[in-house]
Amino acid sequence: MRTVKLLSIAILAGAFQLGVVSMVFGHGDVQPQAVDTEGLEKLPEEIAPENPYRLMGGEQYTLAIEIGASAYNSNCARCHGLEAISGGISPDLRMLEEGQFGDEWFMERVRKGYSQNGTYKMPPFQEILSQEAMWAIRSYTENQPL
Ligand code: HEC
Incomplete structure (x- = not known):
């Protein structure tokens, strides 16, 4: 019962x-929030296959995590949960695969979103967020403890 x-x-x-x-x-x-990525190294137009800030490490990665936290909160948390802890409705982004495999899937989804029966369950962010901002969010979620 x-x-x-x-x-x-x-x-x-x-x-x-x-x-x-x-x-x-x-x-x-x-409105989805534009993200100020000041201080992060600019990336070429082509989408990187793997999180460039993780590869750079050091201060760039630390800054990416910091910028990613606020970008995540204003653009993703309402569906994926505060601090990336999912309430169960949308996937828990901490559970994505580590490394390049997870990176590719992450970028695919974030850029194109996800639609079902003609409506977006997740909006596409490719016109809203810069590549720098997307990788910053990935840097944040991949460092949130499980
Ligand atoms: C309107 C709600 C909504 C918003 C806002 C949203 N998402 Fe999603 N997201 C979803 C749903 C629902 C899914 C599940 C789609 C599916 O079945 O693959 C999803 C799937 C994903 C996936 C694939 C996860 C997996 O385990 O396969 C990633 C990565 C992702 N979202 C990242 C983001 C990021 C980063 C943001 C913010 C920039 C964001 N989402 C904003 C609803 C949302």
Whole structure:
């Protein structure tokens, strides 16, 4: 009995969250945030196959993680959860594969988003975020503890 009740609460909470998400995107009154990547090394136009800031290491990587934290909070947290801890509706980004394989998948999804039956479950960010900002977010999520 108890588990059934908990389950239905979880489902209700999920439905509510989805409703909020479609409201947010339906009205366009919550603008995705441009990200200030000042201090991060500029990247060539072509999308890198692997997180360039992780490869650079040192201060560039530290700064990328810092910038990524705020970029994540203003663009991704409402679906993927505060501090990248998913509430279960959208995937937990800390669980992505490490290294280049995870990087490629990350960039693919973030740039193109994800749509199902003609509606976006996740909006594409390629027109909104610079490549520098996307890698900064990846730097942040890959360093959030599980
Ligand atoms: C409107 C809600 C929403 C927003 C905002 C959003 N996402 Fe998503 N995201 C989703 C959903 C839903 C999925 C699951 C799609 C699927 O089934 O692959 C997803 C999938 C992903 C995946 C693939 C995860 C996996 O395990 O396969 C990545 C990476 C990702 N999102 C990154 C981001 C980043 C980075 C941002 C912010 C720049 C962001 N998302 C913003 C809803 C969102």
